Amino acid sequence: MQRHHFAFIVATVATLGSLYFSEVMLYLPCKLCWFQRIFMYPLAIYYLTIMLTNREVNRLFIGLMAGAGWLISLYHVVLERIPNGDAFCSNDCLIRWVNYFGFVTIPLLSFIAFTLILVIQFVPKRTAR
Template sequence: MSSNQTKSQLFLLLAWLVSMVATLGSLYFSEIRGFIPCDLCWFQRIFMYPLTIILGVGAFQNDLSVKRFVFPMALIGGSISVMHYMEQKIPGFGGIKPCVSGVPCNAQYINWFGFVTIPFLALTAFLLITIFMVLAHVYSKKVD
């Protein structure tokens, strides 16, 4: 096995680990801390949770072809995270669909260091997954 192939596998594994941490983190916030997810949080979960399974299968079977599913899901989920974060941090910014029932989407359960909120954490995870997948793709194409 070449060193570039090993690096590609490592980046695929790292993407899976990030998705696992994000999934377990969201479950921790809702199930243990009791934070009720808003509508936009649910949409982000809809895109993150399947990534855990898809990337897990890809990582353990060393199948980089999962990227065709991972990239769109990570980019869409990340876009939702950006919109959600803007709704939280930009006064007067209303999303495309304002939350009208349940927890308002501009509620901030956490606000670490004045900028780290749950949508920020989700965005970070989606970005890391995308970066690791790009690196896995690049190293899979390189010849030693």
């Protein structure tokens, strides 16, 4: 199984998870969540496309999309963790729709997904010595 297959799984689970939270559970995504979706959804479609066409991964595209999403999700997580973080976001960015184990929130899940995609795509493979 190639690296982009794992990245496809991560991007697809993140995409379906965000759709589940908004369309099934009816949680309203904040402005920062929308921006994270803008960068995650195309990754799922892109990885599916390259798997179906057997093309090489465009690392620049992945780096830009996942990198931008990673930065936005990092900012969102930091806003959640600092006192009075709502002063920096006026669109209900700090509503914790989920809070698994007392710290796992939707922005943290997004941050983890973008981190995994970047690690999967850009950390060099180990070679046998």
